[in-house]
Amino acid sequence: MQEPKAVGLSENDKNSSSSSSLGLGYEKNDMEATNGTTAAQADASSALVFLGTGCSSAVPNATCLIKPSDPPCHVCTQSLHIPPDRNPNYRSNTSLLIDYRNTEGEHKYILIDVGKTFREQVLRWFTLYKIPHVDSIILTHEHADAVLGLDDVRVIQPFSPTNDIDPTTVFLSQHSMDSLAEKFPYLVQTKLKEGQEVRRVAQLDWQIIERDYEKPFVASGLKFYPLPVMHGEDYISLGFLFGEKYRIAYISDVSRFPESTEHVISKDGAGQLDLLILDTLYKKGSHNVHFCLPQSLEALKRIRPKKALFIGMTHEFDHDKDNKFLREWSEREGIEVQLARDGLRVPVDL
Ligand SMILES: [Zn+2]
Ligand SMILES: [Zn+2]
Numbered sequence: 001m002q003e004p005k006a007v008g009l010s011e012n013d014k015n016s017s018s019s020s021s022l023g024l025g026y027e028k029n030d031m032e033a034t035n036g037t038t039a040a041q042a043d044a045s046s047a048l049v050f051l052g053t054g055c056s057s058a059v060p061n062a063t064c065l066i067k068p069s070d071p072p073c074h075v076c077t078q079s080l081h082i083p084p085d086r087n088p089n090y091r092s093n094t095s096l097l098i099d100y101r102n103t104e105g106e107h108k109y110i111l112i113d114v115g116k117t118f119r120e121q122v123l124r125w126f127t128l129y130k131i132p133h134v135d136s137i138i139l140t141h142e143h144a145d146a147v148l149g150l151d152d153v154r155v156i157q158p159f160s161p162t163n164d165i166d167p168t169t170v171f172l173s174q175h176s177m178d179s180l181a182e183k184f185p186y187l188v189q190t191k192l193k194e195g196q197e198v199r200r201v202a203q204l205d206w207q208i209i210e211r212d213y214e215k216p217f218v219a220s221g222l223k224f225y226p227l228p229v230m231h232g233e234d235y236i237s238l239g240f241l242f243g244e245k246y247r248i249a250y251i252s253d254v255s256r257f258p259e260s261t262e263h264v265i266s267k268d269g270a271g272q273l274d275l276l277i278l279d280t281l282y283k284k285g286s287h288n289v290h291f292c293l294p295q296s297l298e299a300l301k302r303i304r305p306k307k308a309l310f311i312g313m314t315h316e317f318d319h320d321k322d323n324k325f326l327r328e329w330s331e332r333e334g335i336e337v338q339l340a341r342d343g344l345r346v347p348v349d350l
Contacts, residue, residue, distance in 0.1 A: 118149025
C-alpha cells in the first residue's frame, strides 16, 4: 500500500502551528509543494481531491459579511480577502473528486456531489490539478448543496449544440431521482416534444442505486458500497465505502449512524478504515440534521479509523487554530484527525 503522502505526520508538522499534523498545511509554500508534486504524482497514483469542505451556505458566510458582528467574524473576513488557494477558511459545498488510476494506468475521474458552488470548484481545482473531464458522478442525496450544480455539468462535457455526446453516468437513489425529476425536468427528459427546439443541456445517464450496503455498484471501474445514514430522523442520505487496498468511507451528511452502517466501517465491526471523511457542521453543541464536532469526535472514538478528515464546516471553524486543537486530541486518542480544506489533494492507492 502506498502511504498517502499528504496524510503523513511529519516532525515539521508537529512543531508548526500553521500547518497540520496530517500534512494539510496551507501556507503558500505548502501549496507550491503540492502543486510541484502534482505533475509527477498525477500519473503515478490515484488521489482524492477535496473540491469542497464547507456547509450549504459555504464560507465566507454572506450574512456574516453583510450584517457584520462587532468585532467582525475573523474567519469570514479572512475568507473574503485571501485567495482560496492560500486560504484554508474558504469552503465551498462538500464535494470529492476521486482521481482513480486503474490497473491499465488510465485515470478515471469520479465526482461525489455537484452542489451550488460546482462551477467555481471547477474553475479553481480542475484547472489547478489539470482534470480534463468527469467520467461518472455519484450523489449522496438531493439537497441543494449536493445537486444544484448539475446544470453546469455541461461545462465539463464535450461541446455539441445538438447534444450529440455520450452522457455522463450519474449514480443516485430512487428518492433522489424522483426529486431531481422535479428540480431538473430538462435534464431528465430524454426526447424532445413535438415542436420543441434543441437547447444545449448537460447529457446525463441516470443509474439508480440501492440505499443498501449489500448492493454495491461500480462507477468507472471502482466499486462503491452505499452507506445509508440518517440526515435528520426523517431522511436517509448516503455515504460510500470504496478502495480495496486503502479503505475509505466518505460520509458528508449525517446526524446518526444506523447500527448496520456503523458496523461495516468500524474497527470492532467489519474492519478498520484507513480513512474516514466525516461531516462536522458546528464546533459546539448538536444539530438536528448534522453531526457537530462533539458527535464527530465521539463517532471517531467508536469507529476508530486510522485517520480521519472532517468536512462540511461552517464559519465557526478557524482552520489552523482548530487543527491545532485536533492535533492535541489526535495525540491523546491515537486517531489522526484534521479538518480538510478546499483544494486538498491526498494521494491514495485504491
Ligand atoms: Zn463568519
Ligand atoms: Zn443535506
